[in-house]
Amino acid sequence: MMDQLMNKLKVYITYLKEHKKIARAAAVVLIMIVAVVFFGHNGEKEEIPIQLPEETKNTETSELTPEETEKAEIFVDISGQVKKPGVYQITEGTRLFEVIKMAGGLTSDADKDGFNQAEVVSDGEKIVIPAKGEGVDSPISSGTTASGLININTADSTALQEIPGVGPATADKIIAYRNENGRFASKEDIKNVSGIGDKTYEKMKDKITT
Numbered sequence: 476m477m478d479q480l481m482n483k484l485k486v487y488i489t490y491l492k493e494h495k496k497i498a499r500a501a502a503v504v505l506i507m508i509v510a511v512v513f514f515g516h517n518g519e520k521e522e523i524p525i526q527l528p529e530e531t532k533n534t535e536t537s538e539l540t541p542e543e544t545e546k547a548e549i550f551v552d553i554s555g556q557v558k559k560p561g562v563y564q565i566t567e568g569t570r571l572f573e574v575i576k577m578a579g580g581l582t583s584d585a586d587k588d589g590f591n592q593a594e595v596v597s598d599g600e601k602i603v604i605p606a607k608g609e610g611v612d613s614p615i616s617s618g619t620t621a622s623g624l625i626n627i628n629t630a631d632s633t634a635l636q637e638i639p640g641v642g643p644a645t646a647d648k649i650i651a652y653r654n655e656n657g658r659f660a661s662k663e664d665i666k667n668v669s670g671i672g673d674k675t676y677e678k679m680k681d682k683i684t685t
Contacts, residue, residue, distance in 0.1 A: 549598035553578050556585035556604040570595055571602065582606075594629045595658070597685070624684040627665055628658045638682055640675040659685050 546566040551574055554560040558579030565574060572592035575581060581604065589605040596602065625638050627649060635646035645668070652668045659665060662683050666676050 547598075549596075551596050551598070551600045551602060553602040553604070555602075556582045556606050558582060565596070567598070568595060574602065575604070590631070597626050597629060600626060600629065625682060626685065627662060627683050628653065628685050639678040640671075641679065645670055661685060 546568060548564055549567050549569075550562055550564055551569075552562045553574055557575055558581075560578060563574060563577050565577070570592070571590070571594050574596055575592065581587065584606045586605045586607045625634055627635070627638075632643065632646040632650060635641050635649055636643060641649070648668050648670060649665065653659070656667075662680060662685050663676070664685075665671055665679070665683065666673070671679075
């Protein structure tokens with residue numbers, strides 16, 4: 476077997492020696508083929524991933540925040556067991572304890588359980604802080620405005636009973652409604668209270684406010 480291979484190799488060598496031009500041409504062609512394959516492969520442009528710039532989040536400052544509405548200036552008159560009774564200018568939505576603070580605080584004789592310090596006061600309201608022992612017997616109850624109207628959002632049971640058609644039971648219903656549903660948006664909303672219909676409202680509408 477080896478002899479046959481050697482003989483064939485000798486024949487190829489002899490042939491190439493006799494045909495040097497063909498051998499050179501074949502070598503050149505082979506080199507060109509190798510070069511084309513090699514450089515063609517390495518010359519291929521690699522796909523370079525293009526990284527687009529990421530969208531910047533929140534690049535623009537949001538200016539959708541609504542402008543705060545200026546609260547209206549209102550006036551209340553506070554007297555009774557405060558150190559500096561008088562008329563005070565406050566902003567709408569102010570609570571009674573803030574008015575008391577402006578008025579120098581409570582006196583030592585004030586009945587702290589006789590009124591609701593967390594209630595929101597209304598424009599023109601007349602506030603009388605009761606002394607100990609006065610309680611609901613105070614001649615002027617919290618919730619009565621300077622014009623004599625009863626504020627159905629702030630009036631206590633005694634003041635509510637000054638409204639035509641409102642007795643103790645109805646006054647309790649009004650207070651219970653406020654506790655469960657919040658302030659009356661308008662005086663007509665008092666008709667939402669059980670027992671107060673159109674006829675009763677007609678009697679009281681000129682005596683109440685919110």
